Amino acid sequence: MSKHESPLALVTGASSGIGEATARAFARQGWRLALCARRKERLLSLRPALRELGSPHVLVHGLDVRDEAGVKAFAETVLAEQGCPDVLVNNAGLARGTERVDNAEGTAWREMVETNIFGLLYLSRAFLPAMEERKKGQIIMIGSVAGWSGYAGGSVYCATKAGVHKICEALRLETLGMGIRVSSIDPGMVDTEFSEVRFWGDKEKASQVYEDFEPLHAQDIADCVLFVATRPPHVNIDRLLVMPTAQADPWHVARSPKKQS
Numbered sequence: 466m467s468k469h470e471s472p473l474a475l476v477t478g479a480s481s482g483i484g485e486a487t488a489r490a491f492a493r494q495g496w497r498l499a500l501c502a503r504r505k506e507r508l509l510s511l512r513p514a515l516r517e518l519g520s521p522h523v524l525v526h527g528l529d530v531r532d533e534a535g536v537k538a539f540a541e542t543v544l545a546e547q548g549c550p551d552v553l554v555n556n557a558g559l560a561r562g563t564e565r566v567d568n569a570e571g572t573a574w575r576e577m578v579e580t581n582i583f584g585l586l587y588l589s590r591a592f593l594p595a596m597e598e599r600k601k602g603q604i605i606m607i608g609s610v611a612g613w614s615g616y617a618g619g620s621v622y623c624a625t626k627a628g629v630h631k632i633c634e635a636l637r638l639e640t641l642g643m644g645i646r647v648s649s650i651d652p653g654m655v656d657t658e659f660s661e662v663r664f665w666g667d668k669e670k671a672s673q674v675y676e677d678f679e680p681l682h683a684q685d686i687a688d689c690v691l692f693v694a695t696r697p698p699h700v701n702i703d704r705l706l707v708m709p710t711a712q713a714d715p716w717h718v719a720r721s722p723k724k725q726s
C-alpha cells in the first residue's frame with residue numbers, strides 16, 4: 466500500500482493518554498498519521514512503535530495548539546506533505562487546578578480556554594476549507610462529562626467542554642450538505658496524565674483520583690474514536706458520553722475501599 470492510499474488521521478495531543486492510544490488504534494488499522502503535541506521528543510519515540518503497528522507514514526510535529534501561527538504552519542505542512550486529513554481528532558486539552566471562582570487567580574482560566582477552545586478552533590479552521598473542497602472529512606472532538614454537568618472547582622474546565630458541544634452544533638450547521646461529519650466523544654474519568662497535569666505535577670494527589678475503582682483506560686476512548694471514524698459516510702455520531710461503570714457523574718464514584726489486613 467503506498468503512503469497516499471491509506472486514510473490519514475491527524476491527532477492533537479498524541480504525546481500521552483487518549484491521544485497516544487488513538488494514534489496506536491489508527492496505526493493498527495493501517496492509517497497514515499499526523500501527530501502533534503508540545504513534547505515532540507515523546508512523539509519521536511512513539512513513531513517507531515506506530516510504524517511497527519502498521520501505519521505506513523507518521524508525521525510528528527512539536528506544536529502548542531494555542532499558537533495560532535504555529536497551527537497554520539503545521540496545517541500547511543500536513544496539506545503539502547500528506548494531503549487533507551480524513552479525520553481530525555481534536556484531543557489536546559487540559560484541566561488546570563480546582564480553584565473555586567471566588568479565590569481564583571485567573572491564569573489557569575486563560576490556559577484552559579486557550580487550549581480547549583481556541584486550540585480546536587484553530588485546527589478546525591485550518592482544515593475545513595480542504596474538507597469542504599473534497600466534500601468529505603470528519604472532525605472528532607474529545608469533550609468530557611464535564612461538558613454535561615458542572616462541578617465545584619471546575620467552572621472553567623466545564624465551560625470549555627460545554628463550549629465544545631456548541632462548537633460542534635454550529636459546525637454541523639455550517640457544513641450541512643458538504644459531506645463533513647462532526648462529533649464529540651465525552652469521557653468520564655480516564656486514567657491518564659490528566660490529573661497529574663491538573664494538580665501541577667503532584668503524582669500522589671493525582672493517583673488518589675483513580676483509587677479504589679476501575680476508571681476508563683485511554684484505550685477505551687481510542688476504541689470509541691475508531692468506531693466513530695469508521696462508520697459509513699452517511700452516519701454521524703453527534704455525541705458519545707462514555708463513563709466508567711463505577712462513575713455516575715463528575716463527582717459520584719462508587720469506590721470500594723481496600724480491605725485492611
Ligand SMILES: NC(=O)c1ccc[n+]([C@@H]2O[C@H](COP(=O)([O-])OP(=O)(O)OC[C@H]3O[C@@H](n4cnc5c(N)ncnc54)[C@H](OP(=O)(O)O)[C@@H]3O)[C@@H](O)[C@H]2O)c1
Pocket residue numbers: 477478479480481482483484501502503504505528529530531556557558559560580607608609610651652653654655656657658659660662
Ligand atoms: N483523563 C480524563 O479523565 C479525561 C476525561 C474527560 C475528558 N478528557 C479530555 O481528554 C483529552 C486528552 O486528555 P488525557 O486524559 O489524555 O490527558 P493527558 O494524558 O494529559 O494528555 C493530554 C494531551 O494534550 C496535549 N496538550 C495539552 N496542552 C497542549 C497544548 N497547549 N498544545 C498541544 N498539545 C497539548 C498533551 O501534550 P503535551 O503536553 O506534550 O503538549 C497531551 O498529549 C483532553 O481534551 C481532556 O480534557 C480527559
